Amino acid sequence: MTDLTALTIAEARDQLKAKAITAAELTGAYIQAIEKANEALNAYVVTTPEKALEMAKASDTRIAAGNAGALEGIPLGIKDLFGTEGIHTQAASHILDGFKPHYESTVTANLWADGAVMLGKLNMDEFAMGSSNEKSYYGPVKNPWRARGSNADLVPGGSSGGSAAAVAARLCAGATATDTGGSIRQPAAFTGTVGIKPTYGRCSRWGIVAFASSLDQAGPIARDVRDAAILLKSMASVDAKDTTSVNVPVPDYEAAIGRPLAGLKIGIPKEYRVAGMPEDIEKLWQQGIAWLKDAGASIVDISLPHTKYALPAYYIVAPAEASSNLARYDGVRYGLRVPGKDIIEMYEKTRATGFGEEVKRRIMIGTYVLSAGYYDAYYLQAQKVRTLIKKDFEDVFHAGIDAILTPATPSAAFGIADQDMAADPVKMYLNDIFTVTVNMAGLPGIAVPAGLDARGLPLGLQLIGRPFDEETLFQTAHVIEQAAGKFNAPKWW
Amino acid sequence: MSVDISTVKRVAHLARIAVSEADAERMTGQLNAILGFVEQLNEVNVDGVEPMTSVTPMAMKKREDLVDDGRKAADIVANAPIHEENFFVVPKVVE
Numbered sequence: 001m002t003d004l005t006a007l008t009i010a011e012a013r014d015q016l017k018a019k020a021i022t023a024a025e026l027t028g029a030y031i032q033a034i035e036k037a038n039e040a041l042n043a044y045v046v047t048t049p050e051k052a053l054e055m056a057k058a059s060d061t062r063i064a065a066g067n068a069g070a071l072e073g074i075p076l077g078i079k080d081l082f083g084t085e086g087i088h089t090q091a092a093s094h095i096l097d098g099f100k101p102h103y104e105s106t107v108t109a110n111l112w113a114d115g116a117v118m119l120g121k122l123n124m125d126e127f128a129m130g131s132s133n134e135k136s137y138y139g140p141v142k143n144p145w146r147a148r149g150s151n152a153d154l155v156p157g158g159s160s161g162g163s164a165a166a167v168a169a170r171l172c173a174g175a176t177a178t179d180t181g182g183s184i185r186q187p188a189a190f191t192g193t194v195g196i197k198p199t200y201g202r203c204s205r206w207g208i209v210a211f212a213s214s215l216d217q218a219g220p221i222a223r224d225v226r227d228a229a230i231l232l233k234s235m236a237s238v239d240a241k242d243t244t245s246v247n248v249p250v251p252d253y254e255a256a257i258g259r260p261l262a263g264l265k266i267g268i269p270k271e272y273r274v275a276g277m278p279e280d281i282e283k284l285w286q287q288g289i290a291w292l293k294d295a296g297a298s299i300v301d302i303s304l305p306h307t308k309y310a311l312p313a314y315y316i317v318a319p320a321e322a323s324s325n326l327a328r329y330d331g332v333r334y335g336l337r338v339p340g341k342d343i344i345e346m347y348e349k350t351r352a353t354g355f356g357e358e359v360k361r362r363i364m365i366g367t368y369v370l371s372a373g374y375y376d377a378y379y380l381q382a383q384k385v386r387t388l389i390k391k392d393f394e395d396v397f398h399a400g401i402d403a404i405l406t407p408a409t410p411s412a413a414f415g416i417a418d419q420d421m422a423a424d425p426v427k428m429y430l431n432d433i434f435t436v437t438v439n440m441a442g443l444p445g446i447a448v449p450a451g452l453d454a455r456g457l458p459l460g461l462q463l464i465g466r467p468f469d470e471e472t473l474f475q476t477a478h479v480i481e482q483a484a485g486k487f488n489a490p491k492w493w
Numbered sequence: 494m495s496v497d498i499s500t501v502k503r504v505a506h507l508a509r510i511a512v513s514e515a516d517a518e519r520m521t522g523q524l525n526a527i528l529g530f531v532e533q534l535n536e537v538n539v540d541g542v543e544p545m546t547s548v549t550p551m552a553m554k555k556r557e558d559l560v561d562d563g564r565k566a567a568d569i570v571a572n573a574p575i576h577e578e579n580f581f582v583v584p585k586v587v588e
Binding site (some may be wrong): 021047098099100101102103153197199200201214240243244246307308309313317323327330331332333334335336337339340342343344345346347349351352354360361363364365367368371377378380381383384385386387389390391424425426429440441442467 | 494496500501504505506508509510511512514520523524526527530531532533534535537539542543544545546547548549551552554556557565568569571572573574575581583584585586
């Protein structure tokens, strides 16, 4: 029998339905693959093989009874940010030591209701703050990809680095992830996988550990565009438990795949051509434009004049919201407690020990910009700039643009413990320069692999859509995928 | 704008994060790098621009004012580092 972990979700779904394979066999194959690979890649922080097999057997029973769900028997990895009842949920932070929620996040509950199987919890940057997955309490994740002829370890991107690495290394059929400034799309681009951040309000945030509430959105990382569409259909819902969940029915995203592009207008924003961008990325972008033109789309040059201000505005808004959201980690209600001589000292020692450097840095920035005397200069100014960033997009969509094509990242994956990135936090933040605008405006964005650079590392293109028009993104990304082909990391682990 | 080490210590205390002298010194440099980076926002003309309060144009959702959850004190304290009879236990706060 061929390796079952090689099947996409769509292929596994068909084979399960045809009873050519069982869910227990499929899950067993992934459990074995994880056992062999996880020590090298560090993608999972916790595996749940017994629960997985139990869920798979239940799937087989439902398949036999003829009432299979949309994801029946499909083994998934879950980012450690999602609350999973009775199972390790720590946002890869020391401060949530031992936390096992007594509830299930809406997104994961939706997946289980559709029959999916949980393989375990995936590594990530602590509290989803990072672009390299080096900021995890559980240590860095290694990218399954290496430069041609090199055995140097590369980062998988972040914060959903465990999700991206697990999908690329076939340690799950697909994974949940979250994206606050690019945390789905940047790791997807670094690992040759597909990641979509849906419109703000499309997936419920209920039960997901909060980072920056006005920006956080859940979405899938998958091996191809079709699998991403299948996963998003199950993850998305209208949820009374999230006040920002939008009351719009969830369409059948898979049905959008294969629709012709004729008549679509694709915008190319000149502001995304940044100084110092590698030639490989400029070439990739031009190639993407050519593919879409060949497929019948019309290409329109557009301007999004406030693009360069998105990242600095983000580094005010996101830390401000984080400083407020993370106030709850006080050593009283859950997780770590470090004793002190009084309650203040207990708080201060607990938080000093429990949070990593990057998280502390962002809490400090957030506390500072919200503090008396600085609120107007920083936070209010940033929220006004955010209005202008959103208006840039509204203007081009109003002028008839259906989707916008940009590079996904300004570089391919970089090395673990890169000295430049370690020395300067702002340098690390620049990873999100093309993705963060989308979060600031609440729009959907998809990263799709489009080629390899000169060293053989994957590069992605990003498509940005109108609010709640994920369908156009799947439709267009699929055309790029068809033209570019799929990219698999040569196995070294 | 930039911060000095005493401001960093004050902010750390507001954020309830214990910092050593060396931590505070290191953070001062890093925070100033970030504050230097965000400084460019001042170039933007925001006259007459409303600050964003919601990316989605929607009215705040409301629900019936009724009790539909609760009576799960044991669940709520289950993850506390120290709890007794459904109470969180903290160091003495009032003398």
